[in-house]
Amino acid sequence: MSDRVKYILDEEKIPTHWYNIEADLKEKTPPPVDPSTGKPMDISKLECIFSKGAIEQETTHERYVEIPKPVRDIMRNWRPSPLFRARRLEKVLDTPARIYFKYEGVSPSGSHKTNSAVAQAFENKRQGTKKVTTETGAGQWGSALSQACSIFGIECKVYMVRCSYDQKPYRKAMMELFGGTVIPSPSPYTEAGRAVLAEDPNCRGSLGIAISEAIEEVLKGKDTKYCLGSVLNHVLLHQTVIGEEAIKQFELADDYPDIVIGACGGGSNFAGMAFPFLGEKLRGGKDVEILGVEPAACPSLTKGKYAYDFGDVAKMTPLMKMYTLGSFFIPPAVHAGGLRYHGMAPQISNVARQGLMSARTVQQLDVFRDAVIFARAEGITPAPESSHAISAAMDEARKCKESGESRAILFNLSGHGHMDMAAYIEYFAGSLKNYDYPEEEIAMALSGLPSL
């Protein structure tokens, strides 16, 4: 086994194809359903919202989908991302575990989000889209799409969840630096926003609300399309470059993970890392445990209901079969805006449903405690979202210390936390808290699930 601390690949090693888990699943992911008919959606109806390329990628069952050459060319600026062996963290934890992490914070947005942003912006450019709208929670997706659109000369408008907008002024500035326009959501500029504000003028917002606003603007606009930063099949597909690279890097390391860990919000960074490994296993490759980690405050995979639900609060999306907390559940304002989504990606939900992965929740204070330990050991300041994966990986490494077992633990460090220092300031000031499972609010939101 190698004694390196990082495994890097030349830009020629950027994967030429995305990996599609659908090809290897025995039970296919249930299709989206048209809420007006209760029947599987006529996908072409979505062409008024999404680019044609996105819709093709959304529905294909091909195992490998070619990454367009211009997208690969752009990704050369930060891909392949490094795979690190966390040797100093292992020492600090005094664990026999071998801890690896893939670091997506090297991208323009400082997170994995740029992988999909470039792919989506490219498909829009190809068909002549002049403007795109989107939602953003933590601001990573909004930064990524702003920058990708800037490369292709497309206008980009971002509805940013109000609580993140207030917590993270630097993210807004970064989106503007990259040429995007940022609107706090709920906003007075859309019907969906106005309806929410009428009920609660101080609403802290949710991804579900921001999605409604962004889609509404598309439906009213011209040459305007919508881009989503997670949840959908094509977004998960775009992120599989992460796991595909990691597989090559583990060959360099002459090692293989026993467990692959990712933080789960909508699910794209998790799936991007985990699905290629799961695919190898499903095709008869090495056994590997897959673990999704979510905040206790927004536990869709662990506490949600597997049901058809809307992706947004204003019920503008098709119905998707997923683990959901109810589309009008507004999660507590934890400092992990990227994980504050009521549902889990349909493909991940389907994989979880079939027992091909497990999931657990972590509490905010444990996440920050472990983020600090990690930062001091490895010299990387992690995003709070990514720190959910760090914390679970460290727990696995602590178990190894107890058992004496030397497992290879891989997690996805989906982004840096340079724009999240306000959260660290609050943590050090002792003003962050844990959140109990918001049982009543979730029960109420679930009671409103559409009946099919």
Place this chain on the structure above:
Amino acid sequence: MSDRVKYILDEEKIPTHWYNIEADLKEKTPPPVDPSTGKPMDISKLECIFSKGAIEQETTHERYVEIPKPVRDIMRNWRPSPLFRARRLEKVLDTPARIYFKYEGVSPSGSHKTNSAVAQAFENKRQGTKKVTTETGAGQWGSALSQACSIFGIECKVYMVRCSYDQKPYRKAMMELFGGTVIPSPSPYTEAGRAVLAEDPNCRGSLGIAISEAIEEVLKGKDTKYCLGSVLNHVLLHQTVIGEEAIKQFELADDYPDIVIGACGGGSNFAGMAFPFLGEKLRGGKDVEILGVEPAACPSLTKGKYAYDFGDVAKMTPLMKMYTLGSFFIPPAVHAGGLRYHGMAPQISNVARQGLMSARTVQQLDVFRDAVIFARAEGITPAPESSHAISAAMDEARKCKESGESRAILFNLSGHGHMDMAAYIEYFAGSLKNYDYPEEEIAMALSGLPSL
């Protein structure tokens, strides 16, 4: 010539030796002088302030100084740093120039500063130092030293220039995340700080003041040493890993720079990139132009006097022969805290004096304009300090467009600007301004130069 956008090296290619320009200079850099005698300093006197290792490295005339193995081991987490070919920026500028930049923002502190921080922390650990103190302007050096000390279990206390402390709360948070303690300077905790505050309770601070405070604490403390983030020979030496790597990377690119550009504050990132190339030239290698860039608000190289002066405001340091604006000159509060220093490193001053490099100033608004163009093209958010080099490099590329010449332009992108978004917010709000050369203040400060 290669068509890549980045040139990466495996961690085995981290330089084994630092390069010392002193060995190749015909006219040696004048030694520091003891202000009490007016004669060359007995360097051993400085052992109460600096680590022994630092003092050895400060005074050696050996061409190559071995990098201790533990320092190289730690640097594996971010070194070798990537060399980029800025192909999208070239397109945006429509220039025949070939623009390259070395990106030091991948380090734990997000800047080149970590290169020296680890080396200095190691030498202190080796001799049993329990605590180090330092100054920081922009906060990059303070972040770097905090993290390096955290690795070696050394306590770290940082005096942060007040105007940066107020501008950049996230930098303070990052230092604390890495385990450092941060004090705004001037502070009421030292005689030097109290003296300044007595004259001006609202003093915006300067690196010269912060240095005085940090040294004062060392002189009063036990097992406590001082670390400086720039200016001195050993700090410049530590940064030469940048240029040494770049030389190897240009071999991969099958190219060689016609001009090497760096931003100059104290001078360490500039020297770290430029000296290895200058050394090759001095030893009969290829011709290369060397250009230092400084803010119009603090123009030591272009407007300063070449004279013996103190490194700090309280006259606690030895006298150093350098281009200086006078040690009690307090530069305007430009958003480039790392460049707000009254003097230029003695070695750089000596190199400039001999006509081996040129220098120019750039204005704040031009710097931010070019930083935005760069960020949109290359997807990297640059630090304001580094953006001085960007702006000069873009000017050189614009000249190539006019002349039709295809020059190879290399600049050092010394750090990311993720902690500087407040400056971008002000720039977009139109509230940043240019600063005229502060003629009167400088004349007054220069009139106080020590007579020798």
